[in-house]
Amino acid sequence: MEPAQAGQVVVIGSGLIGRSWAMVFAGGGFRVKLYDVVQQQITTALEYISKEMKELEKSGMLKGTLSAEKQLSLISGCTDLKTAVEGAMFIQECTPEKLELKKKIFGQLDLIVNNDVILSSSTSTLLPTKLFTGLKHVKQCIVAHPVNPPYYVPLVELVPHPETEPSTVDKTHALMKKIGQSPVRLIKEIDGFVLNRLQYAVISEAWRLVGEGVISPADLDLVMSDGLGMRYAFIGPLETMHLNAEGMTNYCERYREGMIHVLNTFGPVPDFSGEIEQQISQAMSEKTPADPEHLNARRAGRDECLMGLAKLKKQMKSN
Ligand code: NAI
Incomplete structure (x- = not known):
């Protein structure tokens, strides 16, 4: 600059x-x-x-x-x-x-x-x-x-x-x-642009998994913060496919059927209300009560983590 x-x-x-x-x-x-x-x-x-x-x-x-x-x-x-x-x-x-x-x-x-x-x-x-x-x-x-x-x-x-x-x-x-x-x-406009479309796809499956009693809200969040999110801070989903096999073509050969099978078990769009909303809201509030003081403290913590991550990414790029 x-x-x-x-x-x-x-x-x-x-x-x-x-x-x-x-x-x-x-x-x-x-x-x-x-x-x-x-x-x-x-x-x-x-x-x-x-x-x-x-x-x-x-x-x-x-x-x-x-x-x-x-x-x-x-x-x-x-x-x-x-x-x-x-x-x-x-x-x-x-x-x-x-x-x-x-x-x-x-x-x-x-x-x-x-x-x-x-x-x-x-x-x-x-x-x-x-x-x-x-x-x-x-x-x-x-x-x-x-x-x-x-x-x-x-x-x-x-x-x-x-x-x-x-x-x-x-x-x-x-x-x-x-x-x-x-x-x-983006080559052309689309509702939600790209980031929010990806985000909503994740949110809706997260909601269904908790709603269907597969996992607790706290553990669901850990799947992202200590799992997928670690990788996604550096490598996107398409490159992940490429690296997780001997290239993209090989990934598709190996996992195409499995992916389609799992994707066909996804449920409908949730309504983000009712009992599941209450359950998730309660779990989130146990960790961070939904008042300005606690929310702001947690946001400050988040920003500090993001700052550290930005620093790390910069260092790794310059190596
Ligand atoms: P905000 O409510 O914090 O700020 C809006 C500002 O616009 C206020 O300072 C207000 O006084 C001023 N304002 C109102 N009418 C005005 C006018 N006629 N002329 C000039 N200024 C006027 O809103 P925020 O969160 O900063 O969002 C702004 C935009 O950024 C929105 O379109 C939002 O969708 C977008 N955005 C927000 C994100 C977020 O996480 N908050 C993330 C990405 C985009």
């Missing part, structure tokens, strides 16, 4: 995800305007970012090559949209997950932006055709869906609208790489 990049990025919405994006872009050396409709939100966000960056610097986990002080000097707050987007090369929208609100914001942006800036949304669930259809600048629009917390989990799903120019996808991909994220391209 080079210091002091040319160009300015605008982050719209200074909540959980907007703050993280601001930190990631500043880490890449970009000037960042953090825009929000609520001044107090911006003030709180800037305080949070300052505290986080200083702590990250102390623990050696600050992204990029610039000091925390220099990165902080690149981020400023703004409550006027027109001023915020002036001279911007990339706009990352991070407002609440409400279609009408996001459509209104992209409609406002459509009226004031030039033909070069990229308009990107952090949405987790809204399809590009729902968000961007009809915009004058639709060629410049894309979804760049991060994973929480984006500072430690670098994946970004890039999802184009059918009318998005290929150069918009390429430029966004290059920008994400430059700021140290790990972008993947």
Whole structure:
């Protein structure tokens, strides 16, 4: 990552995800305007970012090559949209997950932006055709869906609208790489994108296994955290197949029938309610009571583990 990049990025919405994006872009050396409709939100966000960056610097986990002080000097707050987007090369929208609100914001942006800036949304669930259809600048629009917390989990799903120019996808991909994220391209939109489709497949089978009395909720989670998850932090499911036999073709020859047999025993989509919900909720609450204090402590623990894992992955790559 080079210091002091040319160009300015605008982050719209200074909540959980907007703050993280601001930190990631500043880490890449970009000037960042953090825009929000609520001044107090911006003030709180800037305080949070300052505290986080200083702590990250102390623990050696600050992204990029610039000091925390220099990165902080690149981020400023703004409550006027027109001023915020002036001279911007990339706009990352991070407002609440409400279609009408996001459509209104992209409609406002459509009226004031030039033909070069990229308009990107952090949405987790809204399809590009729902968000961007009809915009004058639709060629410049894309979804760049991060994973929480984006500072430690670098994946970004890039999802184009059918009318998005290929150069918009390429430029966004290059920008994400430059700021140290790990972008993947979806060739076309699909409900849940890819990450959540995989996640929901796992969640639904987990739910069925507990519901059918095969395993306890705590042990189910261990299957992932001490089993599959260990491997998946480094190698995806397709490469796992390739390595677990003498290559993919050999894996399919050996395990095709067995996989199909097991997959045919999977039950229907669960309704995620009733007795099974109560059983799982009770088990989860025994470990972490569902109040803000305990949940926040556990989230902080999770982030610390993710930070350690990110560090390890970086070390292993540089070896
Ligand atoms: P949040 O509720 O923490 O933050 C939303 C921010 O938007 C608030 O600061 C609010 O004041 C501001 N806002 C509201 N209306 C606005 C407007 N008209 N103009 C400018 N700012 C406005 O939400 P969060 O969690 O940061 O989510 C933002 C987006 O990121 C959503 O689309 C969400 O689906 C997506 N996302 C969230 C993830 C998560 O785990 N929280 C993960 C990946 C994506």
